[in-house]
Amino acid sequence: MNLLIDLKERFGFSTFRIGQRDVIESVLNGNDTIAMLPTGTGKSLCYQLAGYRMDGHVLIVSPLLSLMQDQVEQMKVMGEKRVIALNSFLPFKERKKILRNLSLYKFIFVSPEMVMNPNILEKLTSLKFCLFVIDEAHCISQWGPDFRPDYMKLGILRNKLNHPIVLALTATATEDVRSDIKKTLNIHSAKEYVYSIDRPNIGLMVKPVQNHEDKLQKLLEMVKMLKKPGIVYFSSKRLAEEVSEWLKEQGLLKTAYYHGGMDQEQRILIQQQFLYDKLNVICATSAFGMGINKENVRFVIHFHMPTSIESYLQEIGRAGRDGLMSLAVLLYCNSDEQLPLQIVENELPTDIQIGEYLKIKMNVKGQMNDQLELTDIQERFINYYWNFFKNRRTEDSSSLTQKLINIRDGRTQYKKDKIAEFLMWITGQGCKRNRLVSIFEENELETRPNCCDWCGLTFEQYESKEDTNLYEEDTSWQEQLKKILLPV
Ligand SMILES: [Zn+2]
Secondary structure, eight states, rough: HHHHHIIIIIOOOOSSOOHHHHHHHHHTTTOOOEEOOOTOHHHHHHHHHHHHHSSSSSEEEOOOHHHHHHHHHHHHHHTOOOOEEEETTTTTTHHHHHHGGGGOOOOEEEEEETSSSSHHHHHHHHHEEEEEEEEEEEGGGGTTTOOOOOGGGGHHHHHHHHHEEEEESSSOOOOOHHHHHHHHHTTOOEEEOOOSSTTTTHHHHHHHEEHHHHHHHHHHHHHBBBOOOOOEEESHHHHHHHHHHHHHTOTTEEEEEOOOOOHHHHHHHHHHHHTTOOOEEEEEEEEESSTTOTTTTTTTEEEEEOOSHHHHHHHTSOOOOTTOEEEEEEEEETTHHHHHHHHHHHHHHHHHHHHHHHHHHTOOOOHHHHTOOOHHHHHHHHHHHHHHGGGGGSHHHHHHHHHHHHHHHHHHHHHHHHHHHHHHHHHHHHHHHHHHHHHHTTOOOOOOOOOGGTTTGGGGGOOOOOOOOOOOOOHHHHHHHHHHHHHO
């Protein structure tokens, strides 16, 4: 197999990144494959290149709308027009049209809750899929922090699609999670390719601060001093905006904010400006970066702590994809863990929401979601378990409610434990890198330069020598943007 020619012609690269070749070859040899590749190694290239070499369609299940959209746009930029995303945000008419012409698309992205929609399922089962890709496959497992009940149905979907080859991709999955992936997808003899989660070129730092003011000052100092471009992550949309504006006022003119609450065009605009170095600091929520292939991100700073080590790794993994020295800094102030704890507490439905929603379902009074003010995640949670216990609907609503409350409590506790684990990592003693790999059951690493603050890493090593904060007008990115926004 001369995969290198494909790699050069289709993607313009002359070498594979770690793991890519093994994974592609495994799929092309007809094996169901689980690939755990560190973030930033180009997982999507694996299914794209393999897909091009196979006859039939490629189905990609992806958990997040923005991620899906980013990937579709990126493939379009690379010249692939036969790519489409089916998600609940498609207007009805457009969805119908796409479904009618679905066989024209080689790469079909779909969200997990959409695949079970009878119309879509019927259409999908009429196509011949050569490859069934599950992106962020750790969402299958209850032992993963991003567990998505909808993912549990993917095994059934695979049966209905007549058992195409499975490629399950993830960046972080412990052994328990990988065994759950196998079980759910019924791919017991799958080949596993597991690579270290460690990214040696990213220096790890935790910077303790006194309070919010101090945090802002430290952030400003760092952003001014460090080599750019860089990303600053926030857990709050409002703060991402405010701090971005504030940094601009402080002279960092090439700063902008990005979060999921912005409309798509705006988001693409910011992404493109960042990609083409018109912006060099992005204040963002976790929505930023997933599908963005920017090689030279020099730093990732966390203003807030994410809800798990897995999310943290995913986000810092956007730095240093070119293999050059990069830095990840987490700003930590006492009791910063309160914010992720709050997020986790509010993520799943309350007792009342569960009870009322189930009553409505049982009496078939029609939907009243507006009054219950359920978020997407909350509604999905209840719906999933409602369907799950479908055959036992002889139960009264209060015992079913209690069941769901127990499940929710279990999930919430699990997530709180993940935060506690992360907090231990932040505040604990010893080499940060070694403590990180040990969480993922990997062997201890040898000491190496630019490791972490515990091993003597300092900011000075990442200092920028030139002033790159001034904005200059250039229109090349606008041309690029036009290309992306053009319809298929
Ligand atoms: Zn270290």
